[in-house]
Structure formats: C-alpha cells, structure tokens
Amino acid sequence: MRAMARILITSAIPYINGIKHLGNLVGSQLPADLYARFMRARNHEVLFLCATDEHGTPAELAAAKAGKPVAEYCAEMWQVQKDLSDGFRLSFDKFGRSSSPQNHALTQHFAGRLADNGLIEEVTEKQVYSNTDGRFLPDRYIEGTCPNCGYERARGDQCENCTKQLDPTDLIEPRSAISGSTDLEVRETKHLYLKQRSLRQDLSDWIDTKTDWPILTTSIAKKWLNDGDGLQDRGITRDLDWGVPVKRGDEPWPGMEGKVFYVWFDAPIEYIACAKEWTDDAGRPDADWERWWRTDKGADDVRYVQFMGKDNVPFHTLSFPATIIGSGEPWKLVDYIKSFNYLNYDGGQFSTSQGRGVFMDQALSILPADYWRWWLLSHAPENSDSEFTWENFQSSVNKDLADVLGNFVSRVTKFARSKFGETVPQAGEFGPDETALIETLTTRIHAYEAHMEAMEIRKAAGELRAIWVAGNEYLQSTAPWTAFKTDPDRAAAIIRLSLNLIRLYSVLSAPFIPDAAARMLSAMNTLDTRWPDDVPAALTALPPGHEFSVPDVMFQKITDEQREDWQARFAGIRD
C-alpha cells in the first residue's frame, strides 16, 4: 500500500445567478467530484471545496429583477445550487459562499498585503455612469449603434455583428442595457489596480515549470503573458454595492469608500476562505484548514488540483497566482490545472441566456443522477468541444448501464437465488477460468487507476466499462446454467465469484455512479468498500454463507418515446 497523500481539490465556483446547465456541470464540478471520490477510495486524505461566486453586476440585476435584496436573493440561490449539487451527489467537503465573512476578511487581507508590497496602484479613470440606473455601467452593459457597421445593438466592449472591438464612448446613441436610458454621463472614478506587470517574470517562470499541464491551460496563460505588451495591470475594484468592501486589511482605504473588490479578485480567494468556512462550521481551529493552504503550516506536502472550463483559465493561471505570489506569504499554489472544453447541445451551444439545453434541475427531474454522471463523464470534453445528443445519450446509457452493468447484476443475483438461495454458495473450487479472469481484471484495474490518477476521464470510463464487460464474458465462457446440470459445485464456485464481482464493481464504479454503487453494495449486504489492490483477495471478500438480496432493476432503460418527448421539451426556450 502506498503512503497516503493529501490532495486539495477545487472546482471552479459557479456564478450565483441562475441554475447551471449540464455543460457547466461537466466542465468543472463533476470531474472534480469524480477525482475526489476516487482519491478518497484510494485512502488518500482529500479536501474537496466548491462555493458560489456571488458578487458582481449580474447578481445585483438578477436580484432587482426578482424584486429582492441582493443578499436575500443570493442566499436563496445558494440553497438552490446546494440542493442541486447534492442531487448530483457532488461530494464537496464544503460548499461555501464567496460572500462569506471569511472571504471578506481574507480578500481584504490579500489586498492589504499586496498594497504593503507596492503592488497596488490607484488609478483615476473615466467610466460611463447611468443616472437613471444609479450605477456605473460595465462596458457590455452599454448598448448603442456600432460606428463601424451600423448595428444598433452593439455593446460597449464589442460589436456582435461585425466583431469590432469598441470603447463605450465609440457608440452612437449609447444607452443603458439595463434600463434603456440614454441619460448617461462619463464620470471620473478611482480604482485600485494590481500591478501584474511587476509579477510577470515570476508568473512566467512558474508557468514554465508546469510542463505536464494540458496545452489548453498553458497556451492560454502564455498568450496573456507574452502577447502584445505582455501581462497587463488589472483593475481589482468596482463601483458597486454588493461585494467585499475595499479595505486595506482591517483598515479603511482612504478614497475607496463605497467601493467593492472586483468579483474576479475575491472569487478565487474563496477557495481558501471556503476551507476556513469548513472548519469554522465545525468549531475547529484555524490550524485545521491552514494545514491545507499554508506551506509554513503543513501544506507543503499537499497536491493541489483545480478543475475548470477553459474560459476560467486566465484567472487561475495568472490573476489568482499573482495575488498569492504578490502577497509574499506562504500560500499554497496550484499544482495541476485540469481544464475542459465546452459541451455542445444537439448541434448548437448550451445557452443560459436563451434557456437552450438541459439544466441541472431539469436533468434530475427526468432521470437519476447516475445516468447523467455516467454519460457526461464518459463523454467529457477533454480534448475538444464535445456534443450532447439525445440519441447518443439514450444508446450510451441503455447499453453501458442497463445492458452491460445492470443486467450483469440481475443475471447473477437471480440465477444465484434460484439455484442456491440468497446466500453465497460455498461448494466448488476456483480453476483456470478464474485465474484468467483475475489476470484480466488485475491488468484492467491498474489501467483504470492510472487513467484516474492522470485525470484521463474518458479513458477511465472506457476501462471501467471493459471491466464490466469482463464479467459478462466470464459468465458466457463458464456458463454456470449449463454446469449446474452436471456439476452443481462448479456452478456454485462461479456464482460465488460472480457475487463477489458485484461488490468489486460497486467499489470501482462508485466514483462515476455513486448511487448505483451503493445499491449494489446494499444488495450484497456489506459495508466493505476496500479497494481491490489484491484482486484474488477482493473476490473472496464475501465468504460462503454470506447473505445477499436481489436488487430491483438497476437502470431502467430510456425508451424511444421518452427520448422523443425530452428532445422536444428541451429544444427551445426554458420557461
């Protein structure tokens, strides 16, 4: 048995505003959960954190639209997202909130440290203010006519029609995208900038050490580091009400009253603050979370892995590390970033704004979490964007889960019950067929472990499926139904092994399909979830005489009628 490792895992934190779709889920939280479950199953010490990302203009606007104070809106939406993540069996040790007091304090702490180290600059700049809305407008919340192509709904950052990049002041007849008001003016406002240029070399050197990261991850980082004039300083404050108030550590920040930190400054800090929320909840001392995050307090042996969609990469490879490195304090930096492409939906994109695709709540309303987990993970968009179609979903789930795995459980338990009763039979010896199976399983389990450790998710799923298939092959070649007629002891040995195989499958499959795995374990009437480091031993875990039961159908198949119904239902706009 290898030494136990300590693994810190974070999933990109979902924005508070609205329910996430399956593309969001498979791009960070779900693969992170898979990895966390696997590493726990291997007996490593895991801390798996996620949270809601609550600040920023969209949250304020959504709250206003819902007619609620933003704090109340966020609290409600946090609960909605928490319930959905529970529904998908995302096994976070803590699902925190970026609006937590812990994150407020820590964000202000980091800003103070950065200022102490001369890495903060105060910049007075001009921004568009809407008198009607009573707020400064981010560039993309200003609409107007494009000076280049005449498109009337161009946004302040870019014209969607001609793709030309714009400055809000370029727009003809600019208006607020929120209220439509044209009562806009340019005001001066002061903001804090993080002097990322001063940290460029440090960041570049650090990225250069990450030779094992996916190309998708490093290429994005390097572009930002090297393109044009290189890494630019970044504004880290905003003129908003909802957010972390700008303070320099515990002290007020003269001239910055009424302003908050930019959401992308405080959101990644929540990865750390979330750990403190976790220990605070349990009334445990700070040392218990600091041993995960402070290399001077025990975190030097932690391996930190982040999961995220490709759109999040710049913030995790550059902005957040700039915050950490710039603090001059011994915080843990990320060791590996697993980034994902996008999942498309039936020939187009999933779209939150258009309500196109399947959203987490809808998915759970029609099928159990395991169906979605299996399909999404076994088709994770690792190397390029991938595609969800109902036909593919139906055939994959029916074939893999119902026919290959579910039917294996069914045929073994029903045959066993009818011939030997509901206990593990004790007669018969293992022979060459069993030796061959053990050899196959040992090889495949090693491959499965290697793929899981490398976070090669689709390959791991393929290997797991092959392990399931091996069970059916074994039954076919040993044919206990035939053996039973002439040599019942031989049939008993085959069934004894096959029942043990169900427990083994439960353990191996649990990271992908935790509910089904639990049902298999429950049917085998055992709590033994030991990982099969020794396959022969694992196949004798359930001893002769051990009682079991026949579970209900593991996976109901998706019918053509259901598929067509869902296809129609989720084609268009959500309510």
Added chain:
RNA sequence: GGGCCUGUAGCUCAAUUGGUUAGAGCAGAGCGCUCAUAACGCUUUGGUUGGGGGUUCGAGUCCCUCCGGGCCUACCA
C-alpha cells in the same frame, strides 16, 4: 485583425508524441447462448484520416496553403 484549439468509420471517440496492415464502443450483418432488463458472448461489414501540395526510408502525427467548426482577446463572470 491577432493568438490558440480542432476536423479520423453512419454516430461518439482512440492511435504509446514520426514507426508494421489507423483502433474501440454504438449502430448494421451473421452465428452462438438461454442465467438475465429481447439482455449476454463470438465473428464480421465499414475509413483516399476535410481538400491540395511539401519534408522524410516512413506522415493521422511535422511544414505550407485552402475549406469547415470552436475558444480567447483582459470592464460579463
């Protein structure tokens, strides 16, 4: 405009980083089995690797070019 990714069988994806005859699963065809959710197993059909050119003893892989899809481009998050 710039940068990056990508195009492989009807579908979803591989291919040990330039090395034998490009492989799996699904779908299709055939055979077997009858324990099981009409499930399982075996065999099998199917590819000018988007088009064209080049480098090389050898190219899906490297280079050029054209065509298609996508992402990012720093004040949405």
